[in-house]
Amino acid sequence: MGGHAPFSVGAATALWRAALTVDVLGAETVPLPDAAGRVLAAPVRARVSVPAVPSAAMDGIAVLAGPSTVLAAGAYDVVDTGDPLPAGRDAVVMREHLRHRPDGSVRLRDPARPGQHVRPVGESVRCGEELVAAGRVLRPADLAVAAAGGHRTLDVRRRPRVAIVPTGDEVRPLGTDLAPGELLDTNSLFLGATLRGLGATVHVTPIRPDDPAVIAATVRAAAVDADLVLVLAGSSAGRDDHTASVLRGLGTVVVQGVAVRPGHPVLLGALSGPPPVPVVGVPGYPVSAAVALELFVVPLLADLQGRATVPPLSVQARLTEAVSGRAGVEEYLLVTLPGDGTARPLPRGAGAHAALARADGVLRLGPSSGGHAAGETVPVLLVDAPGWGGPGVAAERRAAG
Numbered sequence: 001m002g003g004h005a006p007f008s009v010g011a012a013t014a015l016w017r018a019a020l021t022v023d024v025l026g027a028e029t030v031p032l033p034d035a036a037g038r039v040l041a042a043p044v045r046a047r048v049s050v051p052a053v054p055s056a057a058m059d060g061i062a063v064l065a066g067p068s069t070v071l072a073a074g075a076y077d078v079v080d081t082g083d084p085l086p087a088g089r090d091a092v093v094m095r096e097h098l099r100h101r102p103d104g105s106v107r108l109r110d111p112a113r114p115g116q117h118v119r120p121v122g123e124s125v126r127c128g129e130e131l132v133a134a135g136r137v138l139r140p141a142d143l144a145v146a147a148a149g150g151h152r153t154l155d156v157r158r159r160p161r162v163a164i165v166p167t168g169d170e171v172r173p174l175g176t177d178l179a180p181g182e183l184l185d186t187n188s189l190f191l192g193a194t195l196r197g198l199g200a201t202v203h204v205t206p207i208r209p210d211d212p213a214v215i216a217a218t219v220r221a222a223a224v225d226a227d228l229v230l231v232l233a234g235s236s237a238g239r240d241d242h243t244a245s246v247l248r249g250l251g252t253v254v255v256q257g258v259a260v261r262p263g264h265p266v267l268l269g270a271l272s273g274p275p276p277v278p279v280v281g282v283p284g285y286p287v288s289a290a291v292a293l294e295l296f297v298v299p300l301l302a303d304l305q306g307r308a309t310v311p312p313l314s315v316q317a318r319l320t321e322a323v324s325g326r327a328g329v330e331e332y333l334l335v336t337l338p339g340d341g342t343a344r345p346l347p348r349g350a351g352a353h354a355a356l357a358r359a360d361g362v363l364r365l366g367p368s369s370g371g372h373a374a375g376e377t378v379p380v381l382l383v384d385a386p387g388w389g390g391p392g393v394a395a396e397r398r399a400a401g
Contacts (some may be wrong), residue, residue: 047150073104
């Protein structure tokens with residue numbers, strides 16, 4: 001099934017997913033404070049109403065509504081915000097709208113209306129209503145409403161387990177004083193941090209040399225406990241690029257090379273199961289690695305988590321200079337957004353660390369795009385958070401019903 005055909009991103013994804021068994025991960029129960037950032041496994045429904053009884057919405061007095069503006073002592077009760085409404089009372093008069101008299105009576109500014117400044121049962125949370133939908137990445141506000149609805153724990157998806165296997169004779173661990181020709185393993189840092197931010201647990205193996213047997217043994221061991229394996233570098237066709245042959249020996253290479261730049265040398269495969277373990281050969285250049293992550297890894301992770309579809313955020317901006325496209329190739333161009341309504345293209349180059357750090361957004365040039373002229377308004381995908389590459393296959397199916 002492998003080969004060097006320049007599959008489009010969509011075709012490559014479809015071929016790869018057809019070779020995999022991508023089931024949503026199981027659920028686990030965690031205390032509410034530990035659920036932030038996790039993916040909700042089942043809808044949260046309120047077990048109680050809030051408030052549970054009619055309650056005062058203001059400091060003042062609780063009264064029985066009527067036309068009178070003078071109430072005798074005993075015809076009202078002093079209440080504070082949140083107090084249950086005393087029996088026989090159906091309205092609250094704000095403290096600022098009444099005047100106490102020496103005989104204990106009060107004069108109201110206006111007659112009280114039924115329900116005035118009263119919080120009815122279930123105004124905030126109604127027993128039985130859905131508070132948070134399954135698939136939501138839980139935010140602080142979601143935890144608060146779940147707590148208000150009577151929950152102490154939540155069922156969330158198990159964290160996906162991702163193994164990262166960095167390779168290369170020239171690659172060195174962070175903190176190393178480099179000799180000429182050596183490179184720091186920044187890709188493991190970048191990819192690992194991104195995946196942890198999406199809720200995964202990440203195990204990074206020691207850097208492996210360009211030795212097929214050593215790489216194969218490491219990938220085989222990493223796959224035992226992993227839901228996804230990423231093999232860094234070695235995905236091209238150079239003399240020391242062994243990832244494709246290693247993965248064929250351990251399973252299947254479904255796609256070798258995609259019509260996308262940066263990221264063309266990406267490998268998509270499956271390690272022998274059961275079930276088959278998804279594996280991605282990630283290109284070694286930093287921007288190529290980032291694009292491969294967004295287009296193939298992040299959507300797969302979303303499907304494993306059962307994460308709800310969230311459309312990528314984008315803005316319209318005017319290009320400060322012309323950009324050219326490449327026929328038959330889907331291209332992603334990094335841009336900055338200075339805040340004046342323009343988008344400034346950054347230098348093209350798959351190895352540009354600085355461009356990746358400076359980028360505010362990505363301009364997608366489709367395979368049939370001839371490019372854009374200077375001054376043209378274009379949609380720019382924002383890169384503040386992972387997910388600009390779009391939803392996963394299963395997420396799209398769920399959204400479509």
